[in-house]
Structures are given as structure tokens and as C-alpha cells.
């Protein structure tokens with residue numbers, strides 16, 4: 020048996036002739052948290068749906084928890100917790116009724132105890148009679164998470180679980196996810212937040228349906244070949260205007276009172292920056308490129324097949 | 327100065343509405359389709375003067391008069407003799423089962439009694455559960471008898487052939503002697519109301535899940551199509567029973583509708599009828615993209631159901647193609663069953679021929695629903 024909870028190769032999916040997921044291969048080791056990143060419309064949700072049997076791939080194959088993603092879809096559903104991007108529990112049922120429903124669907128033997136525990140664990144006990152539709156965004160997310168871990172899945176697929184959630188709740192959310200992973204659960208979580216990506220054991224980056232990078236945060240940054248220079252200045256906007264478009268400078272990004280200038284070709288970049296080095300108003304330093312810079316660079320390099 | 331109405335904003339809304347209308351092709355097609363269906367059904371299928379009504383004949387004697395009467399009946403256009411002469415018991419059974427609308431009985435010593443001047447009766451029994459279906463035919467009947475009398479008795483029994491005719495046509499309106507329309511309509515309403523509510527309720531079933539986005543979660547869970555379908559259907563069987571109870575109470579105490587047969591038998595048939603409607607509704611809900619489409623499909627089914635089933639207009643008044651269509655609909659068979667049980671006191675044996683088409687419809691509807699059910703979001 021494989022020691023990967025997710026092991027898929029060459030997944031393809033198109034809608035109406037438009038390829039949305041192209042040749043995607045992902046492996047996630049058991050007990051790991053894998054962040055799934057990519058711009059809007061890059062195919063994250065579609066990939067996750069392929070993994071849990073909600074969509075059938077046009078081609079490609081693989082396993083989730085050792086089960087074939089096409090042939091054993093029903094068996095996979097029993098062991099996977101899928102949290103949808105859009106809230107998809109019943110708004111006209113109360114929190115407890117929703118959890119009861121889910122517990123029944125999975126045929127939980129000790130339903131009451133399981134629901135009770137989930138309510139406690141996520142701090143929903145005091146709100147259990149409230150209708151799900153009346154909950155605020157953050158509370159809906161908590162409820163959705165509670166619902167998808169109710170049946171003690173071995174693999175969690177979370178699609179932007181923290182979108183619209185406040186920082187404190189977000190932190191608690193991640194602590195919960197780490198606790199679950201410590202219990203042996205494998206998690207694939209899509210997100211647009213860089214800080215969340217950095218909390219993951221590994222990340223996968225997808226753009227235009229293609230997987231562009233995979234590995235730990237450090238290795239993704241390391242293998243990107245991106246070089247970043249930081250310029251601290253009193254007037255970053257004026258400097259940015261002058262730097263923009265110079266050869267070798269692929270990205271010029273403002274960070275408060277500083278600019279981050281990045282590119283793949285260090286020599287060309289330094290040649291372009293040389294005239295500014297002598298300016299006493301600018302303090303230059305060399306920094307690690309941020310994950311965000313790497314992603315934006317990756318996206319810029321990738322070809323949109325439609326353009 | 328501000329105008330009361332901004333033409334630009336009005337135009338903006340108008341354009342948006344047209345764009346949205348164009349997006350939802352099916353809804354648009356239905357808006358055109360429903361009037362066409364209505365026109366066809368009302369224009370071609372509906373006929374309030376039913377002819378060619380099936381009639382059984384009990385011939386006590388084969389006298390020339392009897393034969394002339396028979397010919398007259400055939401020529402009137404209202405009666406269509408079913409097979410040859412039958413005996414009384416069989417004729418009665420045919421009437422209960424609804425195979426014939428009339429039984430005409432010529433007593434055995436009819437000619438002899440006319441000759442003796444005894445003024446005998448020619449018995450015509452009508453299935454009057456639906457008064458509208460029989461009234462014109464019955465009105466025509468005495469005319470036919472008189473003509474036959476003038477023509478044939480004139481020769482054979484010359485002495486008696488004076489006016490008024492030397493016999494009477496005794497009409498016996500079975501099952502609904504006073505011709506009370508409510509006796510026919512109220513049980514029929516039970517079927518109609520059930521059809522309408524049941525189909526609409528379930529047709530919204532899956533589309534609501536889809537529209538609210540709960541479908542994705544539902545499909546992500548290990549649930550089988552049959553479980554979803556039955557789970558969504560069974561609650562409404564209960565609702566259907568509540569409706570039936572209300573209608574039966576009203577039928578009994580407000581309208582005084584007779585209830586001759588077994589209500590247990592009726593309840594049993596109701597399961598099949600309600601489930602058939604629920605399954606067709608569920609099938610619609612697997613096809614419809616949104617709740618509006620589902621409602622329209624339900625209406626598309628409901629319209630022929632009330633028009634072609636014999637609820638609003640006599641079934642036997644419709645042209646053959648309409649009768650064939652009507653024969654497919656569950657309401658048609660249910661109407662015959664419910665009228666049979668309540669008004670005629672039908673039992674198992676009499677309703678069985680109407681029950682199996684209902685069950686067949688149920689089976690097909692469920693099979694289609696399960697075939698149409700998608701387990702993925704593709």
C-alpha cells in the first residue's frame with residue numbers, strides 16, 4: 020500500500036471543450052497538511068471535486084486513501100470530509116439538526132455523542148439551536164468544518180475554509196487543523212492567504228489548470244530562481260515609477276515604505292539597478308523572495324492557453 | 327427638476343429582463359408550449375356530447391322489434407354495442423368494471439306482453455357516476471324506441487301500434503340515481519388535488535438542493551440515489567393522506583357522497599397513486615435546472631391530467647388519440663378506481679384492471695428518475 024493519502028497522476032478535466040484541469044499530478048503523504056494555491060479560476064475547486072468523486076476526470080487516474088478515484092468513488096466518500104467553498108449545509112436547519120443529518124448520512128453508530136463532541140470541540144454548543152442561515156460567515160465556516168470532520172474521515176479536503184473569517188477565528192481554525200493532522204488525518208486545503216500557505220507542511224501551486232510548483236515553502240521559493248532586492252525609501256511611488264519597465268525587473272511591489280524588486284536574471288536586474296545604487300535616499304538590501312512574489316512570477320510565466 | 331420615470335433606467339431593467347429570459351430557454355419554450363397544449367386539448371380533445379358509448383345488450387327475446395331496436399341504437403351514434411348479447415350477471419359485472427356505460431335489457435316476453443297490452447318496460451341501466459357522460463344518450467334513447475316501435479310493431483303487432491308507444495323505456499341511473507354532479511366531482515377532486523400538490527412538491531425537491539448549493543454537500547456524502555428519492559417521496563405520501571382525509575370528510579359530511587366500498591382498499595390504492603405522482607415530480611426535479619422550470623413542468627403534466635383523465639370532461643367523449651394519452655396518465659385510472667370504490671362499491675376484482683396501469687406508471691417513473699439522477703456534478 021502507498022503511504023500517500025492522495026496520489027493522482029495526469030488528471031484532466033474540461034467543461035464544454037475548455038480545459039480546466041490539465042495534467043495535474045498531486046501526492047500528499049499521510050498525516051500531512053498540503054496547501055493548495057492558485058489564482059481565481061485556476062482549477063482548485065475542480066481538482067478537489069475530482070479527488071472526492073464529485074466529478075469524473077476525462078483522463079488520468081490515481082488513488083485517494085488507496086482507493087481508485089473513479090471506480091471506488093462511493094468508498095472514498097465514506098472516508099473523506101469535503102468542505103465546499105460555498106456554504107452547502109441547510110440554512111433552514113439549526114446547527115444541531117445539520118450535524119444530526121450528516122451523522123445519520125454517514126451512519127454513525129453513536130450519533131448523539133458524536134454530535135455533542137463536535138459542538139463542544141468547535142465551540143458551537145451554545146448556538147446549537149440557531150438556524151444555520153442566520154449565522155455569520157465565520158460561524159458558518161466553523162459549522163461546515165464541524166460537519167465535515169464528524170464522521171472521522173481519514174482525509175480532509177477543505178476548499179477555502181477561511182475565506183471571510185476574522186484573524187482570531189482563522190488562527191483557531193488552523194490550530195484545529197493542525198490538531199487533526201496530529202491525530203493522523205491528511206489535509207488538502209485550498210487558500211489564497213500566504214500566511215496560511217506557510218502553515219502547511221507542503222504546498223502545491225496551480226495556474227490555468229496546470230500544477231506549476233510543489234513541495235515545502237522553502238523548496239518552492241528556492242527552486243523558483245527568483246531574486247529580490249529591497250529598496251527602503253521615503254518616496255517609494257516615485258522610485259517605482261522610475262523602475263517600472265527596466266530590463267530584468269519583472270516585478271516591482273510596494274511594501275509600505277519599501278519596494279521589493281524581483282526578477283529571475285540577477286545580472287540583468289543589478290545592471291538596471293546600478294544607477295540607483297548611489298542614491299543616498301534609497302537603502303538597498305537583499306531579501307528572500309516572498310511566497311507571493313514567487314506565485315505571481317509563476318503565474319506571469321505560465322501561458323494562459325486561451326490567450 | 328426630476329422626471330418621475332427615468333427612461334434610461336426603465337430601459338436598463340427591460341434589457342436585463344430580456345437577456346435573462348433568453349438565457350433560460352426551457353422556461354421560454356414552456357411559455358410558448360403551454361398555450362399550444364391548451365389550445366390542442368381544449369380545441370380537439372374536449373367534447374361535452376360523448377358518442378359511441380359502449381353498451382351491453384341483454385336479449386330476452388330475439389323478436390323483430392328487439393332487432394329493430396338494436397339497429398336503431400346502433401344508428402343513433404350514441405351507443406356502440408359491445409360484442410353480442412350477454413346474460414344479466416355478465417352485463418352487471420361489465421357495468422361495475424366500467425367496461426360499458428349502458429346495459430339495455432329486452433325482457434323475455436316483451437313482444438307478447440305488448441300484444442296483450444300490458445305496457446311492458448324496456449330496461450336501460452346507465453352508469454351515471456358521471457351524469458354529463460350519459461345525459462344526451464339517455465335523451466336520445468326514448469326517441470329510438472319510439473321509432474323502432476312505429477316501424478316494426480306497426481307490421482307485426484298492428485293493433486297496438488298507436489301513439490303513445492305501447493311500452494315504456496325505463497331508465498335506471500345506477501350508482502348516482504339523482505344525477506348529483508358532486509358525487510362525481512368530489513371524488514375526482516381528490517385525484518386532481520393530489521396530482522397537483524404531489525407533483526409540484528417533489529418537482530422542487532432536487533432543484534431546490536441545486537439552487538441553494540446544498541447539492542454539492544449531498545453528493546459528497548455516501549448516499550445512494552434510491553435513498554435520496556425515497557427519503558424525499560415518503561414524507562409527502564403522509565401529506566397526501568392528510569389531504570385525502572380532509573377531502574373524504576368533506577365529501578361525506580358536506581356533500582353527502584356515498585361511500586359504498588372499502589376505505590381500506592382505497593387507502594391501499596392511494597399509496598400507488600400518490601407515489602406515482604411523487605415519482606413523476608421527482609423525475610422533473612432531476613431534469614429541471616431551476617425551481618421555475620420545475621413548476622412549469624409540473625403544470626405541463628397537470629394540464630393534460632385534468633383535461634384528459636375524465637375529470638373535467640367525459641373520457642368517452644374524447645377522440646381516440648386523446649383517450650390513448652389519457653390512458654397513460656395515473657389520474658385517469660385513479661378516477662375510475664375512486665369512483666368505483668365510493669359510488670359502485672367496487673372491490674379488488676373490479677379495480678384490478680385499473681390498478682396495474684397505475685403501478686406500471688409508478689415503476690416507469692421511478693426507473694426514469696433513478697436513471698436521470700446524477701451522482702456527480704459533471
Ligand SMILES: Nc1ncnc2c1ncn2[C@@H]1O[C@H](COP(=O)(O)OP(=O)(O)OP(=O)(O)O)[C@@H](O)[C@H]1O
Pocket residue numbers: 034035039057058059060061062063064065066104
Ligand atoms: N460546472 C462547470 N461548468 C463550466 N465551467 C466550470 C464549471 N466549474 C468550473 N468551471 C470553470 O473552471 C475553471 C476553474 O474553476 P474552479 O472553480 O476550479 O477554480 P478555482 O481555482 O477554485 O477558483 P477560485 O479561487 O475562484 O475558487 C473556471 O474558469 C470555471 O469557470
Ligand SMILES: [Mg+2]
Pocket residue numbers: 063064065104178
Ligand atoms: Mg474554488
